[in-house]
Each structure stands twice: as C-alpha cells, then as structure tokens.
Amino acid sequence: MRRELGIFCAVVVMCGFLFWSNHDFGKAANILNVSRQAAMLGIFAIGSSFVIITGGIDLSVGAIIGLTGVLIAKISSPSVHCLNHPLWVGISIALAVALLIGLIQGLLISKLKLQPFIVTLAGMLLVRGTAQIITHGGTLGLGTSPLINLSTEGLFHYGYHAILAYPVLMFIGVIILSSYLLHGTVFGRYVFAIGGNRDAAEYSGIPVDRVETLTYVISAGLAGVAGICYASYIGQMTYNVGNGYELNAIAAAVIGGVSLRGGEGSVLGAIIGSIMMEVIQNGIILFKWVYHSAGHREVFRLSSNWTYFITGAVILLAVLIDQLANILNKRKRLKRQAQIAAAKQ
C-alpha cells in the first residue's frame, strides 16, 4: 500500500501544480477528458497487471485494441467495404476473437513453456498484421454506427458533457470485478503465489498452468473491452490504432507498484498509474509558465515533442524512488535483526 499511497500523493501534487500553472486544467471539459482517457488506459492496464503479477508480460494488448476496433468497423459499420451487421454482432465477435487470442497465447506460454515475451511479441505482430490485412492498410470508418456515441455519452450531464462517460462506467465495472478477482478470490491468491515463486506454487498443488493461461485471457479480454472504447473515441479505424499501447499499460502498472519480477501489485496501483500517465500527457499540453522579460509578459509552453521524454523520466523516477525506499528498509531490517542477534548472545 505504501507504493500506491506514495504515487497517489504524487498525482495530487502534480494536479495541484498543473492547476496553478494553468487554470484550464480544472475546467470540467478537461477533467472529464482526462478521466475518460485514464479510464480507457486503466481498463487494459489492469489486464496487463494480472499477467505481470504472475511474472509474465503481454506485448500484444495494443495490437488487440487495434484489431477489436477494426473487426467491429468491418462487421458492423454501414460504411463502404463494411458488412453492416448489427453492432452487437460485431462487438461479440471482436471480443470473442480477443479472448481466443489470449487463450492461445496463454496456452503456448503455460503448456509449452515458451517465453511470454516472445509469444506475445509474435502475437502482437500477427494480430497487428491481421488488422492490416483486413483494412488493406487503409481506413475503415464507423460511419453512422451508434458506437460513435459510446465514448462521449454517459450518465449525469453537466452542460453538454456526460459526467460519467460510458468508458468511465466500464472502467468502474472492470475495477470492481478485477479487484474482486485479484484480491478477493482464491484465483487471485494463486496469481500472486505464482509470481512470488512458481515452483513453490507447483509444489503446493496450485494449477499453475491454468491460472497462468487465464491471466493472458483476462489481459486480452480487457484489451478487447478497451478496444471498443477506442474505436468509438477515434471513429476512423486504421490498422495502427493502439500502436505501442502495451508499453503504456506496462508503464502505468509499474508506476503503480506492479513489479515486473512478479508477485507484487494491486488493481489500485494500476488505476493510479493510469491516471498518472494521462495527467502527464495532459500536463504537457496545458503547462504554461508566465514570466516577464524586458517588461513584456511572456508565456512558456512545453512542446508536445517533450511527451516521451517526460514520460520516460517519470517512470524512471518512480521506480528509482521505490527502489531506494526498499534498500533503506532492508538495511534497517538487517540492522534490527543483527541487534536482536547480538542481544541474545
């Protein structure tokens, strides 16, 4: 919990700073936009967290997000080159495909003991390639499909804006379900045990293969759900949608205290990590610094070219601080144990 609390405080401080630098940050439209973005990232970052906690990694989520959107557009959109089936058909098929991809990857990793990095790297390329083939490398529009409204509509309105946009509602649903699954069930306990010590889990009779496979299914499934949201948000599907998002998910999870070594992490951490990621993105656009030079009022703004740089720095800083705290804690613990040992002599 220490990590989650620390990063939560950092997010609060960051928001305060951004609000101070540019009051637009606190405007309803901006807050709702950031929360929608964070929700969409959070949905699949939680999925990735399941995999990472078992000690694995899933590089295919970005590609699955892209394919989901492409499939929905291809099947359900009324546009040219599309099949114009009802929306529910497209969504069901897209989700089923996502789950199937997760299942295949999971089985390859758990049963054939292939390395998760390689399997999901190949998976990423295969899935991205499938999307590219379906779109012929071009664009599939959602046209007048009702899906378009999903990302903007929602419950409770404030002016033109929905306070709880559908992606945010879906995110809340995902949070509740995954919190229960990860922190409230035997399955979740097994996920942590496998990440903590796979052999010991095996020796304790835990169905390691099944649990591991399921985490990849969950990851792919949630990527599919996120894919629906992104499709609605973007409207025009190219095969490139979601490119690199898997790394955003991993970054969000890691910032939130999910350890790539496995065995550590929480849903809450993934949520806060996702919010952090989106606040950074938003902050780079909104940040401004007013200063006076030679009697003129000047405004300094960050160019969006700084996005990667700053994101990288924040990730590094987060893990650095965490590791320093770990080292200090360990030193303190060893000192205490040595004192106890010396006192016993």
Place this chain on the structure above:
Amino acid sequence: MAEDYILRMRGVTKRFPGVTALENVDLELRSGEVLALMGENGAGKSTLMKILGGAQPPDQGELAIDGKVVEFRNVSDSRRHGIVLVHQELMLASNLDVAGNIFLGSEKSRWGLLNRRAMRSASESLLHRVGMSCSPSTLVGSLTPGQMQMVEIAKALSHKARILILDEPTSSLTLTESEQLFKIIGDLKRDGIAIIYISHRMEEVKRLADRVIVLRDGKRVGELEHDQITQNKIVSMMVGRELTNWYPPLRPKADYPAILQVKNLVVPGAPCAVSFEAGKGEIVGFAGLVGSGRTELMQTIFGTTPPLGGTLSLEGQAFAPRRPRDAINHGIYLAPEDRKHHGLVLPMSIAQNISMPDIQNYKPRIWLQRGHELAVAKKQLESLRIKAPSVKYRVGSLSGGNQQKVVLGKWLAMRPKVLILDEPTRGVDVGAKAEIYREMMELAQQGITILMVSSEMEEVLGMSDRIVVMRERRLEGILPRDQATQERIAALMTGAGKIDKSIGV
C-alpha cells in the same frame, strides 16, 4: 613459530540473525600442508571458508597471511593473496569451453580482443598439471563431474593459488576420479600449495590430511595430527554433545501395518526400479550420499516428476500421481529439500504460505476466507512454536528453522497420511532442530507415515524405524533399526557393503 604459517585466522566470529555461525575460531595453515576441516552440516565450515574466501566479512577476529594482517572486502581481495575456493557445486559455465572457463573473469586479451591462442596454450599446461589430457577447446558441458572438478582446480592454479580450499570435492566423483584427485592433491602439496580439505568421508581424511580441525556448532573443538586421526576420535569430537537432548526417546519396535506400497517404481533417470513399503505411523529414513537419487524418488512419489513405470498404492488403493495435486489429494505431502525455491513463497506471509495448498477448500468459496486462513495459521504457529510476531509476518524474514516449520505447518494443517520430509533440518539451528524432531515423533505417534531423506547419519539413526540406503539411484539395502549401525549404512552408501544386500529388499 608463527612465521612459518602461511595463513593464520584468530578469534573469528560471525553472527547471523538468530544463529552464531562461528564463535572465536582459530585456524592456522602451513604451506604444503593438507588441513582437513570437519564438522557436521551447520557446524560452520562453509561460513569459515566464505570468510577466508572474502565472500563474507567476519564480525570479529583477524586474518593474517604470511604473518601480515589482511582484510578482505570481496572475493578478488582474497584471490590476490592466492586464496581460491573450489565450491562443492561446481561454478563452471557449461556453454563455454575449458580454456574459457579457466580464464573466466581473467581473460587474456589484446586491445579488448580475446586472445584465444594464449589462453589455450596456457590452459594446456594447466590441464597437464592436473592430469587431464583433453583439449582446451572441449565444451565443459560435455565433461564428467570428475573432469569438471579438475577444470576447477586448473582454474584455481591459473590464479596462482597458494591456498586451495576444496569443499567436498569427491561428493560427485567416481572412485577412479577420486583417486586421480588424490594424486593431484599430492602433487600440489609437493609444489608447496596449502590445501584446506572439507569432507565428510573419513577414509579420505585419514589418507590425505596432515592435520584435522574439527568444528562443532561454530566452535573449534579439536585438532588431530596425522598419526592421531581415528574415526572414533573425530566422530566423538564432531558429535560430542548430549544425544539425549536431541532426539526423542526411541520408540519400542513395532509392526506397522503397510500403508504406502511402492512397487517397481521407475524414477526418470534411474538405472533400475525401486520397491519398498512404509507402515502407518512409521518413520522411514532414506540415507545416501548427495546425488544418490533420494530426492528424485521422493519427487516421483509426490508427482513432480511422474514415474515411467511401476505402481504406487496407498491404503491398498493404486494411485498414479501426474502432478503434485494428485498426491496432495491423496494425503501425500512433500516438504522439499530446497525450501526457498520449492517450499515457500518468500514474499508472502506465514498465513498465506500455510493456506496455499488448501485455500480453495475453505468455505464458502465465493470469497477468499481470510479470517479462516489466519485462524488455521495461528493454530500451526502455536503448535509448532514458530517464532514470529504474527501470522501476517513475511516468511522471507524468518530464520531457517522457522521457515521449515512453516513448510511443515502448511501440510500439518491438512491432515497428512504420508509426509515426505526431504532434509528436514538442513540449515536449521540447533534449538529448532530438536523441536522438529519432537514434532516428527508426535506425528508418527498419530499414525502419520514419514519418509525422511537425510544426509546426516545421526539424524537417520536417531529418528528412523527403518533405514533405506540408496546409492547411485539404486536401492542398496533396507535396514531395520536394530541392525543399523553407522558403519553398515556408510558401507552401503559408498558401495562397500555388497554383503548387506541380502537384508531387506
């Protein structure tokens, strides 16, 4: 006199949380001498050698080389003084060739490029010195354990070793390979290299050692010159404690109704099938040298490596474990040899570790039963006297003895029928050891069958109702307790006791 000691250690003390590994130990060594260091597992031999090798600093005490006090901050400090430790588990990179291994970490190079030719030719003369005829470009992975040992020694020589520490060098060697090693030790001695020889094998020590120093519970308890060395003297020094405090009183001999029957079980990798029986409430000890196939046999019974043939039956019902869950469902549990890798999830709490194999049965199943989990763990914490502030404490922070008790508690919470304990007291301090023995006896009284693998002779003799001796993955003999003596077991273990094969089996 002090000047002719190449090495002198004085008052070396090392404490670990909960245990004093070494207390005020002195050790001196002359050049060209073979000093045998003996003591039971956990007597402090390896800690002492780690200090000498620079891997750990002592808490107190000093080291002097050639009469000059030195301080080792790391392994290379100690290397610089010509001290080289050859570990029991060989530290070779099997994907590199012999020359590459000999010069690992001290590669000869020219402008950053590996100078393979120089390394090969230097390796050749080193290999010749250790009596090896193979080419320096042979892949280490294709060598036998004995040859690997020689490569390790060649590597040590390449560091211009003046003090060579051999930790149980013969544990994985065949007889001829051992002979070869002894010959080379003789050669090295003549070259003036001092050797510290750690071994449990009395014969070797008698033959090789100029002097023996015996450690017990972290203290130096005695020293013998070559002509004073006898088995009895060493054993009494090594053991030299009140046995009665250690092992619970022996139970009267009884007939235990057979509950576990192992018939012609083929363990993967074993040369022939094994058969034995274990009775209800019986403690069956499994003796043997390291690598004699005891652990593998237990893993097969537990289902981690499924058998290739033969039958297992429990209470008359056949069962064929394909995975640990199968054995667990039958009430057969294994507390593995390697606690940290196979037994426990170190970052998790005591309670989470204890509940691990059983938590899916805690009802109602819809929600993780944390309350019940804590209650179960608390019961085990109390009955096993696990020393921890609470059941929510991280297992990784416990001492070895308490960790072992958590492994036991995990299975005891589930009413075992057969409990397999692989080296139950390895790395466990003296106090906890006695408690584990007491617990085992109590379980046996309750009718739980215990299969205990142990490399400590005393433990096998002190605890078992029957003793199965294994050698080179075969079952060499089964001895009832009243016929088991240290000599007899040792003879079977080392293959010197063919006559005894008539007993049992």
